[in-house]
Amino acid sequence: MTAPIEEVGTVCYIGAGTMGCVNSLVAAVSGYDVVLYDLSEETLSMVAERQRGFAEHMVAIGYCTAEAVPDALARVRTTSDPADAAAGADLVSESVVEQVGIKRDAHALFDRLCGPSTILTTNTSSLLVSEIEGAVERGGRFAALHSHLGSPLYDIVGGPRTTPETIDVLRRFVLSLGGVPLVLRREYRGYVVNGLIGALTRTALQLIARGDATVPLVDRSWMLHRSAPIGPFGLLDLFGLDVVADNMRNATDSADQAARRSSVLPLLTDMVEAGNLGMKTGSGFYEYPDTAYGRPDFLEDQTGTEAMHRLLVGAVIHRAVVIAADGVAEPEDVDRAWQAAMGLDSGPFDVVRELGPDEFGEMSRELVASDLISETEAHRAQDYVNRLPR
Numbered sequence: 177m178t179a180p181i182e183e184v185g186t187v188c189y190i191g192a193g194t195m196g197c198v199n200s201l202v203a204a205v206s207g208y209d210v211v212l213y214d215l216s217e218e219t220l221s222m223v224a225e226r227q228r229g230f231a232e233h234m235v236a237i238g239y240c241t242a243e244a245v246p247d248a249l250a251r252v253r254t255t256s257d258p259a260d261a262a263a264g265a266d267l268v269s270e271s272v273v274e275q276v277g278i279k280r281d282a283h284a285l286f287d288r289l290c291g292p293s294t295i296l297t298t299n300t301s302s303l304l305v306s307e308i309e310g311a312v313e314r315g316g317r318f319a320a321l322h323s324h325l326g327s328p329l330y331d332i333v334g335g336p337r338t339t340p341e342t343i344d345v346l347r348r349f350v351l352s353l354g355g356v357p358l359v360l361r362r363e364y365r366g367y368v369v370n371g372l373i374g375a376l377t378r379t380a381l382q383l384i385a386r387g388d389a390t391v392p393l394v395d396r397s398w399m400l401h402r403s404a405p406i407g408p409f410g411l412l413d414l415f416g417l418d419v420v421a422d423n424m425r426n427a428t429d430s431a432d433q434a435a436r437r438s439s440v441l442p443l444l445t446d447m448v449e450a451g452n453l454g455m456k457t458g459s460g461f462y463e464y465p466d467t468a469y470g471r472p473d474f475l476e477d478q479t480g481t482e483a484m485h486r487l488l489v490g491a492v493i494h495r496a497v498v499i500a501a502d503g504v505a506e507p508e509d510v511d512r513a514w515q516a517a518m519g520l521d522s523g524p525f526d527v528v529r530e531l532g533p534d535e536f537g538e539m540s541r542e543l544v545a546s547d548l549i550s551e552t553e554a555h556r557a558q559d560y561v562n563r564l565p566r
């Protein structure tokens with residue numbers, strides 16, 4: 177963490193839910209004055225208590241000292257008056273519900289209320305900057321600043337009008353929070369990490385939807401061979417199956433990907449309709465608390481895990497290559513993002529380099545044979561890998 181940056185004294189957070197509470201606390205701990213605005217008085221009345229809880233966690237993981245907390249909490253203000261929230265804000269971070277119309281309206285309102293130099297940002301997880309930025313006049317000072325719960329990674333993405341100066345302020349703002357900024361070269365739905373996690377979880381869902389694998393086999397394979405504390409189905413339960421299903425319905429990518437998504441959506445929809453949303457309802461792919469994958473004997477049976485892991489890791493690295501080939505981020509940035517978000521010490525391109533082009537090709541053929549990627553996708557990725565410096 178460094179000192180607050182000169183351009184930003186006060187940050188306004190639109191939406192005082194989970195992300196508004198967490199992100200405003202992080203900024204307050206870093207020395208910024210923050211104001212949270214929400215439509216709901218009830219939500220605003222819960223901010224102080226929620227932030228005390230989050231602050232305890234931040235102290236426990238060593239993000240800040242216990243002594244820093246009272247000063248930070250004293251820098252937090254809440255209001256349900258948008259004009260009051262906008263007054264004096266140098267930077268606005270919007271975390272309202274994930275609906276394009278609501279986000280556009282919120283930005284149009286703050287565009288009118290804020291001073292001319294204020295930068296507006298959205299924390300959207302699945303929308304594009306260009307789907308929101310038309311609602312504001314200050315397109316040059318509008319961007320996505322996307323945080324990840326429990327990770328230091330922040331994605332920064334400009335839209336068609338965003339200036340380099342705006343991106344630079346946001347990058348330095350993230351560094352001042354002790355965060356890891358990843359400036360994407362162009363917009364990409366789901367950014368880098370959500371794109372990679374999406375490839376992992378969708379592959380896992382495809383494998384069980386077809387009866388090629390079981391939930392424990394998939395998770396055990398990932399956890400064992402990647403030394404990970406949670407597998408793809410544990411992650412799906414953590415995110416919430418309703419949220420995952422909504423994101424899948426919103427996604428727009430290639431026809432190949434769309435066909436694969438629609439092959440797994442019914443499985444999720446059935447579980448959502450039955451009220452099994454994952455960890456938050458106590459039941460999803462696993463039962464909670466005292467979940468099966470947390471028990472010591474979960475990893476004991478290693479049968480079939482190597483081949484399964486190869487398919488899962490293949491899907492992730494394949495998507496990483498496609499993201500780089502699409503010009504969204506350089507390979508080293510893809511690796512940096514994955515490492516920061518997942519707390520791992522290697523990234524997908526480390527695996528690609530380890531494999532080399534021939535073995536990467538072999539892995540791609542296995543993914544094609546299992547109908548997890550198409551021939552066209554495999555060729556494109558192979559082309560890119562062949563051109564990577566050795």
Ligand SMILES: NC(=O)c1ccc[n+]([C@@H]2O[C@H](COP(=O)([O-])OP(=O)(O)OC[C@H]3O[C@@H](n4cnc5c(N)ncnc54)[C@H](O)[C@@H]3O)[C@@H](O)[C@H]2O)c1
Pocket residue numbers: 190191192193194195196213214215216219270271272273274275278282299300301302322323324325
């Ligand atoms: N939860 C995550 O892990 C996560 C991570 C990164 C980004 N995001 C994104 O952050 C956003 C918010 O997610 P969340 O988990 O904090 O949701 P949440 O439901 O906890 O909070 C949303 C808040 O927005 C408020 N709100 C709705 N419409 C509003 C408006 N017009 N003006 C002001 N406030 C309004 C609601 O009252 C609610 O308090 C979404 O876009 C989500 O995709 C979430």
